[in-house]
């Protein structure tokens with residue numbers, strides 16, 4: 001038993017320059033845990049609710065500052081004296097204290113900051129790494145990184161409709177060489193874009209954000225960059241997409257490249273892309289409200305590729321269970337702040353494991369330097385992590401933490417084959 005003796009939160013800034021929350025927990029033995037909370041831009045409508053400042057006059061005291069005072073006053077009062085090692089008990093108390101379905105009372109960001117800070121303080125208390133605390137002795141598999149190197153959709157001010165074009169070093173020997181392969185390909189991509197007169201400025205997740213002719217052109221650039229960097233597309237490095245399709249869906253249709261198309265037409269287009277390019281995974285190919293489209297794409301492409309549900313599942317056990325019953329997707333994206341506590345996140349991961357769904361641990365487009373998700377990926381043997389490109393510090397922090405973990409695990413470390 002080690003009692004929590006101090007809980008304090010402050011407002012800090014995220015990678016988009018917007019306010020977010022940081023919470024610090026101290027125990028009677030002197031262990032300290034700190035957590036900084038990210039925030040999404042292409043959010044699912046059923047995500048737990050963060051108290052954010054979404055207008056230009058953001059310091060109005062009702063957003064993050066409200067979340068901060070909820071931690072400092074209402075939450076601190078309740079959890080001081082609790083055993084920091086009782087994560088499930090702490091998380092359940094936070095859920096009860098909030099009392100709403102979507103955590104809108106205390107704010108999902110307030111709640112998650114306490115939940116994560118407690119886990120970090122507990123790992124410190126036991127003097128073990130966070131991945132070992134959460135995952136136990138079996139935590140030894142590094143994730144395959146999925147690096148978003150071309151940004152579109154709401155993550156960039158360019159004309160590409162699809163949100164993320166990722167390179168995935170599936171043929172690497174270990175995590176360190178995966179990162180080397182990825183960074184060489186990224187630098188080559190920059191050269192190729194520059195040579196064609198395109199902008200090499202980056203979007204929210206550190207991928208390039210050029211204006212291109214079509215949503216297909218980035219795929220050709222990726223294949224070229226992989227080859228010219230000395231690797232074999234489809235063998236050493238695969239491609240993954242996140243369409244974030246809810247963002248260009250309206251009244252039953254998808255608005256892509258200035259055309260209005262049906263879900264069948266969109267699925268056909270993706271089918272063509274899969275034939276032509278080494279695509280092994282597509283996230284949110286269909287909008288969260290188009291469940292008929294989800295069934296269709298899972299039936300048609302689910303045997304060939306990984307189909308990842310993000311906005312459609314929102315890391316929510318109940319919503320994910322319903323999706324599993326309907327046979328939607330074959331993988332789930334895991335974002336802690338979509339649900340708001342570590343315990344609930346681990347429950348969703350269990351559900352994925354029990355039902356043969358793959359799961360991808362993910363950052364948000366608005367991030368901080370917090371590396372919790374790197375440890376979570378190893379703790380849960382996730383197999384995959386999405387943390388953006390190699391051109392922004394808050395993204396690289398997670399990859400660098402994984403490089404550190406691989407070193408620490410020495411010959412016990414496993415890099416998955418796919």
Ligand SMILES: C=C(OP(=O)(O)O)C(=O)O
Pocket residue numbers: 039040041042043242244310333362363364365366
């Ligand atoms: C990381 C993502 O973006 P955001 O954080 O904006 O939801 C995503 O859609 O997978």
Ligand SMILES: [Mg+2]
Pocket residue numbers: 242244283284310311333
């Ligand atoms: Mg997504």
